[in-house]
Amino acid sequence: MTAMAVAVGGGSGGVIPPLGRWGLSAHADLVYRALVLGGPATGDRLARQVEVPAARVAGALDELLAAGAVRPECRGRERIWSPVDPAEVTGRMVRRRCPPAVSEQYRRHLATVAGLHLDRVAPGSVRRLPSRRAARLRIAELAAAERHEHLAINTEEVITPAAVAASDPVDRALLERGVRMRTLGLPSRGVTWRAPLPGSEHREAAHLPLKLMVFDRRAALFPADPADYEAGAVEVNDPDAVVGLVELFGRIWVAADPPAQEGPPVMLTNREQAILTVLAAGHSEDTAARQLGLSRRTVVYTLRNLMDRLGVDNRFQLALVLGAAHAITVPGMVPATVEEPR
Incomplete structure (x- = not known):
């Protein structure tokens, strides 16, 4: 998960892609979203708007600018920055798809395979699963048959709410059956x-060498393309x-x-969790509300x-605080001193 998405609006249809997945910094992601929301602006105006040093x-x-996500225009002595359409930026990022982190992960993945x-x-010992959906369905089938041990390696720097929502039911069912679950991941950064x-x-x-799941030491799954999980997965059943x-x-x-151990977790209400999840997917306040x-x-x-409650002044700081803690949902928990209007 990159830093939590800020409000998005205008002509973008309410959703823009998180640029962090393509190797851009959290500040670049925040500034781009501010431009899409607020329209063309100078650097000084952006600094005031997002409350980040100039x-x-x-x-x-x-x-x-290097990524092709903004266009500068000189008006007198001022330099005005305009956002490139999110759909165009997404296309460029997909075509580029070669930030150092991805290239290094490709190298490790290919070397391991x-x-x-x-x-x-x-x-018959190797099977291609052609899409993310096919991979998830097969994971559910293999996990349902597990009785002893589940091993997993997660190479993402950020685990998104959508990924958590997809994996939680499977993981909880395994633990309820007494299956030993061991996972490896990168140090938390998001x-x-x-x-x-x-x-x-x-x-x-x-x-970490590659994203991987091993089911009862009998079958293994890893992505067909480590930079594009929509390309599906490879299932291996060969014992060796x-x-x-x-x-x-x-x-x-x-x-x-x-x-x-980074201190106590941040406790979120159900409503806070739901709102943060929708905003993290790139929605504006308006589309999140709807x-x-x-x-x-x-x-x-x-x-x-x-x-x-967390002592922060803006959403960028909020994302950093949530990134330094474990944000968890406590069912039914609502701050007693706060009346939550609809």
């Missing part, structure tokens, strides 16, 4: 929408290949560290109350 805004604009020697396995589930074991490592992946997991596990059946005033009021 030097950081200037650096963010340089990033956006090459070491499996899948060209030597028996026919918004964490919940802590590891009680009963699971989690460790962190700075370098699966053993190799289990041994790889074990070596990393031994050297990995427990998650850093989707959740609330008034815009309620969305603004809830966010303001949360910022006051």
Whole structure:
């Protein structure tokens, strides 16, 4: 998960892509969203609008210009910045798709897969799942049959609310059946929408070879394309290949560290969790309100109350605070001193 999306509006249709997934900084993402929402602006005006130092805004604009996400125009002595249409920016990012982090992950992924020697396995021992949906359905099938151990490596720097929503029911069902669950992930750098589930074991490592799931040491799944999960996954059932992946997991596990203890988690109400989830998907206050059946005033009021409770002044700071803590939902919890209007 990159930093939480700020309000989006105008002609973008209410949703713009989080630029952090393509290697741009959180400040660049924030400045781009401010331009889409507020229209063309000078660097000084943007700095006041997002409450970020002018030097950081200037650096963010340089990033956006290099990525083709903004256009400058000189008007007298002023330099006015305009946003490029989000759909066009998304297309450019997809075509570019080569920030250093992705390139390095590609290298590690390909090196690991090459070491499996899948060209030597028996026919039928390797299966291609052609889409993200097909992969998720197969994961659900394999997980439903698990009885002993589930291993997973997550290479994303940010775990999105959508990913949590998709994996939570499967993970909880495994733990309820007494299946041992061990997960490896990168050190937390973004918004964490919940802590590891009680009963699971989690460790962190700075370098991970590939995104992976191993089911009862009998079958393994990894992405067909580490930069595009929509391309589906590869399922491997060859015993030697699966053993190799289990041994790889074990070596990393031994050297990995427990998650850093960063203080008590941030406790979110159901309403706060719902609003943050929708905003993180790129919605504006207006479209978030419509989707959740609330008034815009309620969305603004809830966010303001949360910022006051956490001692932050703006949404960028709020995203940083949530990123430094485990934001979890407490069912039915509503601040006693706050009346939440609809």
